[in-house]
Structures are given as structure tokens and as C-alpha cells.
Amino acid sequence: MSVYTILNLATKPCKNHIHNVSKRSLFHWINKQFNALDEDRKKLVGPDRVCAEWILRNGGKVKFVDAFESETDYNNLPKEEVQVKLQEIDATGSSIMANGFEHLKGCNHISKIILDQCSYLENEALEGLSYVKDSLLFLQVSRCGNITEQGLVHLLKLVKLRTLIIFGLPYLKDRKKMLDVLGKGLKTCQITFEE
Structure with missing residues (x-):
């Protein structure tokens, strides 16, 4: 049997067997690997x-302390011998996932994070922001379809936060109540919470 025949058979649906792994779960597995921390x-x-x-690696951009511009290309990172201090993360449209937030541990200079249109982001990911609670001043959580009140409540640990922008979260049940909870817990933070 030729390789072509084997590949052809593998892609044909079977009536009595579970078909191939769905595209969603295949991409989910690949993204999970791209988010895994290598200790x-x-x-x-x-x-x-x-x-x-x-x-x-997951499609976002970063800015280092003392850098003029953000970096978007993995291949343009400084040489490995050069010590860098990460200051800003813009994960707009990226494929970051909750298991990747362990990467934040030990990053003591991150003051700004934008989580916008992160379709793989789920509630438990926001708990991982506690790794940068002593440095994070600005946070935007927007258009991340899987985030609910259960995720946003983790933001109460971000005691140094000064600016919080939230919008486009379709599964929030009670925006006003959540705004009240965040406002009481983050007293020194300016919160913008749009529908």
C-alpha cells in the first residue's frame, strides 16, 4: 500500500468509527505546546x-525596559547573553493560553499588559496575572470571549494596578455588579468598564 493510499484512507470519514481528531482539538493541542513553560x-x-x-511565539508583541519600540519578531530578540527586562506585553490577537501564564513568574518589571482578542484565553489565565501584581500598573482585558466574572475576580489581587480597561466580554452576566466589586477592591485604580 502506497503512502498516498494510506493518507487518502486516513482522511476519509469512517461510518462506524470516530473520525479524525477535529481541527479545533488539534490546534488546541498545538497551542498548548506553544504555551508550555520550558524550565x-x-x-x-x-x-x-x-x-x-x-x-x-504566540503572535503578540513585547517591549523591554529602555527600548524605544515594541518587538514583534522572535528572530529580532537580543542575543541570549544580553540580559533583558520585560516591561510591556501586547497579546492582541495572540494564541496565549492559561498554561502559559507561568512564564510571568519572576518577571519583576512588567507594568503594562494588553489582553485583546485572545480567543484561547479562559478565566484561570487571569489568576496567573498575580505573578506580576507588584509591578503591573496597566491592564486591558477586551474582546476575549471566554472571560466571565469568575476570571475578572482574580484581578482583585493586582494591588498596584492604576488603570484597568474592560470591554467586549459577551458572557458577563452583571457588568454593574462586577464594576462595583472591582471598584471596591481596587480603590486606587481608574476602571473603564464598557458594555
Whole structure:
């Protein structure tokens, strides 16, 4: 039997058997791998570099302390010997997932994070923001379809937060109540919470 015949048979639907793994679960598995933390690499190059690689690998952009512009290309990162300090993360449209938020651990200079149109982001991911609670000043959570009140309540741990922007979360049941909870818990934070 030729390779072509085997491939052809593998892609034909079977009436009595479960068909191939769906595209969604295949992409989910691939994205999960792209989000996994490599502890050995982190020990080798440091948490800030590994975190930047995670964001860039998943389609976001990063800005380092003292850099003029954000970096969008993984191949343009400084050499591994150069110590970097990650300051900003823009994950707009990226494929970051909850299991990747462990990358934030040890990143002590991140002051700004934008989580916009992150379709794989789920509530437990926001709990991972507590790794940067001592440095994070600005956070935007927008148009992430899987985020609900259960996720937003984790933001109460971000005690240094000064600006919080939230919009486009279709599964929030009670925006006013959530705004009240966040307002009482984050007293020194300016909150913009649009429908």
C-alpha cells in the first residue's frame, strides 16, 4: 500500500468509527505546546527572555525596559547573553493560553499588559496575572470571549494596578455588579468598564 493510499484512507470519514481528531482539538493541542513553560530554558536565559519568547511565539508583541519600540519578531530578540527586562506585553490577537501564564513568574518589571482578542484565553489565565501584581500598573482585558466574572475576580489581587480597561466580554452576566466589586477592591485604580 502506497503512502498516498494510506493518507487518502486516513482522511476519509469512517461510518462506524470516530473520525479524525477535529481541527479545533488539534490546534488546541498545538497551542498548548506553544504555551508550555520550558524550565530548563528559563534557568538558562532568565524569566524575562523566556516570557518574551512565549508572547512572540504566540503572535503578540513585547517591549523591554529602555527600548524605544515594541518587538514583534522572535528572530529580532537580543542575543541570549544580553540580559533583558520585560516591561510591556501586547497579546492582541495572540494564541496565549492559561498554561502559559507561568512564564510571568519572576518577571519583576512588567507594568503594562494588553489582553485583546485572545480567543484561547479562559478565566484561570487571569489568576496567573498575580505573578506580576507588584509591578503591573496597566491592564486591558477586551474582546476575549471566554472571560466571565469568575476570571475578572482574580484581578482583585493586582494591588498596584492604576488603570484597568474592560470591554467586549459577551458572557458577563452583571457588568454593574462586577464594576462595583472591582471598584471596591481596587480603590486606587481608574476602571473603564464598557458594555
